[in-house]
Structure formats: structure tokens, C-alpha cells
Amino acid sequence: MALYSEKVMDHFRNPRNVGVIENADGVGEVGNAKCGDIMKIYLKIENDIIVDAKFETFGCGSAIASSSMATELIKGHPVSDALELTNKAVVEALDGLPAHKIHCSVLAEEAIKKALKDYYDKNGIEYDKTKFPACEDCHSCCSTH
Numbered sequence: 533m534a535l536y537s538e539k540v541m542d543h544f545r546n547p548r549n550v551g552v553i554e555n556a557d558g559v560g561e562v563g564n565a566k567c568g569d570i571m572k573i574y575l576k577i578e579n580d581i582i583v584d585a586k587f588e589t590f591g592c593g594s595a596i597a598s599s600s601m602a603t604e605l606i607k608g609h610p611v612s613d614a615l616e617l618t619n620k621a622v623v624e625a626l627d628g629l630p631a632h633k634i635h636c637s638v639l640a641e642e643a644i645k646k647a648l649k650d651y652y653d654k655n656g657i658e659y660d661k662t663k664f665p666a667c668e669d670c671h672s673c674c675s676t677h
């Protein structure tokens with residue numbers, strides 16, 4: 533069996549939603565200290581719906597495919613759905629990732645969560661703090677906030 537599914541290769545070769553959203557409503561940047569890869573997600577949110585999502589990923593092919601798929605999965609969906617997006621859902625949508633590449637999909641989940649937290653904070657919206665790991669409990673984020 534090939535190491536990477538056709539979907540992973542497709543999203544790696546033709547990533548969807550690459551780029552920057554100027555004046556985004558939420559921005560989240562995370563990194564993995566071990567591999568050094570960095571992912572930044574931009575969200576445009578109107579009436580609680582994610583009308584656009586873009587990403588910049590400086591990382592491996594699995595991280596690029598994960599960001600591409602994750603942005604596709606949340607676009608057009610309510611903020612509450614995006615908040616529930618797990619790395620497992622991203623991996624499933626990609627038809628799997630090799631075990632040693634699962635952490636790449638975790639970056640996508642975390643970057644989206646961070647962008648949503650940014651949106652809540654910017655707009656003074658109350659949110660369930662337990663949905664977001666406290667910084668000191670999270671070992672993957674290398675940004676300076």
C-alpha cells in the first residue's frame with residue numbers, strides 16, 4: 533500500500549485555500565517545536581458562519597494536505613462546527629495518514645482553534661474556556677502569541 537492516500541497527494545499537490553485573508557476576523561498560528569513546521573490559519577466570519585478560510589503552512593506535505601482539507605471542512609460552516617473539528621476528522625477526510633504523520637493533522641486542529649479563540653477575543657464573545665487548552669498545557673505551539 534502506498535504510504536500516502538490519493539487524497540493526501542491531491543491536497544499536497546493542489547492545496548485549496550492557500551493564502552492570506554486581509555483583515556481576517558480570526559488568525560491562528562501554531563508550530564511544532566520538534567519538526568519546526570508552522571501553520572497559520574485566517575478566518576473570515578459573518579453572522580457566525582465561516583465564509584472564508586485560508587492558510588499558510590511552512591511544513592511537510594502532510595501538514596499542507598491537512599491545512600488544505602481542514603479549511604475545506606470548515607468553510608461555509610458555523611463557528612460552533614469548526615470548534616468541534618478534530619484532527620481525527622481531518623485524517624479521516626484525507627483517507628488516513630501514516631502514524632508518524634498524525635501530528636501534522638494536529639497542527640490543523642490547533643491552528644483553527646487558535647483562530648477561533650482570536651475571533652472570540654477580538655469580539656468580546658464569551659466562550660467555553662475548556663475548549664481551548666491552556667498555553668502551559670500545550671506543547672506544540674511555538675508562536676509568541
Ligand code: FES
Nearest residue numbers: 567569592595636
Ligand atoms: Fe511537522 Fe508534518 S512533520 S507538521
